[in-house]
Amino acid sequence: MYKRISLKILLTFSLVFFSGASITHENMPHNIDESAGEKCVEPTDIMRAQHHIFLTQQSHDTVVKGIRTKKYSLNNCINCHIKPVADGTYPSVKSEEHFCSGCHIAAAAQVECFDCHASKPFKKVAKKIGSLEK
Ligand code: HEC
Numbered sequence: 558m559y560k561r562i563s564l565k566i567l568l569t570f571s572l573v574f575f576s577g578a579s580i581t582h583e584n585m586p587h588n589i590d591e592s593a594g595e596k597c598v599e600p601t602d603i604m605r606a607q608h609h610i611f612l613t614q615q616s617h618d619t620v621v622k623g624i625r626t627k628k629y630s631l632n633n634c635i636n637c638h639i640k641p642v643a644d645g646t647y648p649s650v651k652s653e654e655h656f657c658s659g660c661h662i663a664a665a666a667q668v669e670c671f672d673c674h675a676s677k678p679f680k681k682v683a684k685k686i687g688s689l690e691k
């Protein structure tokens with residue numbers, strides 16, 4: 558209990574102190590084509606601070622209440638945020654090039670969702686293979 562609280566205090570402090578490039582990771586490419594007009598599901602500053610709350614809520618709604626929606630679904634995040642790197646493959650969830658992990662590694666946040674959930678888009682792989690065959 559106390560361990561969890563002190564961990565949260567620590568995280569809050571690290572967010573306050575490192576709220577510059579290391580946690581917003583503005584120095585890392587997001588691989589999102591801004592000209593495509595792709596916007597996040599909420600304004601960026603809200604996402605930065607609250608994305609885990611949306612995901613927990615979504616998980617509860619789906620698994621407990623049986624309400625399935627797309628907006629905050631984990632697949633929706635992954636499909637938009639995870640883009641192929643230079644060699645055409647998707648970055649591993651252990652890699653700093655992975656949009657979510659890059660930030661979690663920098664912030665020392667333990668996120669174990671990808672033990673079960675896909676960390677790479679599935680549909681877009683098929684699309685990519687299709688376009689390679691052309
Ligand atoms: C249709 C595309 C799209 C979807 C879907 C999407 N995002 Fe985003 N997201 C963006 C864009 C564009 C930005 C702002 C540019 C940037 O910082 O990459 C952003 C920003 C963010 C940020 C802040 C990044 C920073 O540097 O501070 C987080 C965190 C985030 N998104 C998480 C999520 C999560 C979690 C989901 C799923 C619930 C999600 N996004 C769904 C496109 C998307």
Ligand code: HEC
Binds near residue numbers: 613619620668670674
């Ligand atoms: C032990 C495996 C496991 C772990 C770890 C896990 N989940 Fe899930 N999650 C599931 C299963 C199984 C479902 C139900 C699958 C379905 O019906 O789509 C689910 C459903 C969800 C959903 C609703 C479906 C969607 O995407 O809209 C969300 C959101 C979600 N989990 C988020 C998370 C987050 C965030 C974490 C990490 C904090 C996490 N999960 C960790 C197994 C897991």
Ligand code: HEC
Binds near residue numbers: 608638667668670
């Ligand atoms: C701008 C940096 C940043 C980005 C980008 C980011 N996260 Fe996070 N995330 C954090 C920080 C920092 C924490 C832990 C601190 C907190 O609770 O706010 C966290 C915590 C989480 C948690 C809660 C873990 C738990 O077990 O309580 C989940 C789930 C999560 N992130 C999912 C994602 C997903 C999925 C993506 C990619 C779509 C993502 N995050 C992208 C910074 C980020």
